[in-house]
Amino acid sequence: MKKKLYIIPLFLTLFSLVVIYLSLQLETSPQMIVGDSMQARSFPIFLMILNLILIGILSYQFSKTYPKEVKLEKFPTWSSILLFLLFYILVTISGDLFVAIPVVMFLMGMVWGQKKLWVALTNAIVTPLSIFLLFDYVLQVRFPRGWLTNIYYG
Incomplete structure (x- = not known):
């Protein structure tokens, strides 16, 4: 060990x-x-x-069980770093987390090898929506205003 x-x-x-x-x-x-x-x-x-x-x-x-050595994958790793930069740019331009999160989640899935487009798209939509509803209904915490949150909050 x-x-x-x-x-x-x-x-x-x-x-x-x-x-x-x-x-x-x-x-x-x-x-x-x-x-x-x-x-x-x-x-x-x-x-x-x-x-x-x-x-x-x-x-x-x-x-x-002892984990095996993992060979680093250079392209997905550097692509992920660039996607986090894209996330920052989308948040600052659109002003809405819920525009940036699905876009970056979808692209992240595709970069890391998700073959099925519908799986990556479903994950990119359902996960942020679930988080938003959890915070809104269960924790009663509001997110900062943005394009989509303005529509939801009225």
């Missing part, structure tokens, strides 16, 4: 614990500010607990 495999899970665990500690230092927001929505400190704590669970699963998998 190689010890270097556990460097990244250990670093991520320490990071998660620091974020949880810092989140617990935040004061609770008054009821008149947050209303029925979530406290500001609850969301990072929830994410870091989920992160710790996933780190535990990853470490367990590492202990059972």
Whole structure:
């Protein structure tokens, strides 16, 4: 068993614990500010607990089977970096995350070898829509205004 495999899970665990500690230092927001929505400190704590669970699963998998060396793919890697630049440009030009996210997700799937066009397109539409609805209905958090969010929010 190689010890270097556990460097990244250990670093991520320490990071998660620091974020949880810092989140617990935040004061609770008054009821008149947050209303029925979530406290500001609850969301990072929830994410870091989920992160710790996933780190535990990853470490367990590492202990059972040693992962094979992965050959780096230069074209998809550099293309992904350029797509993140495209994401930034789309967000600054359109002013809407929900215009940029589906475009970049679709192109990212195609760059990384998704052969079926409909799968990449479905993923690019359903994932951001699900995230948007989760934040809007469950967490009651509004996204910044943009083209599509202006239509939705009215």
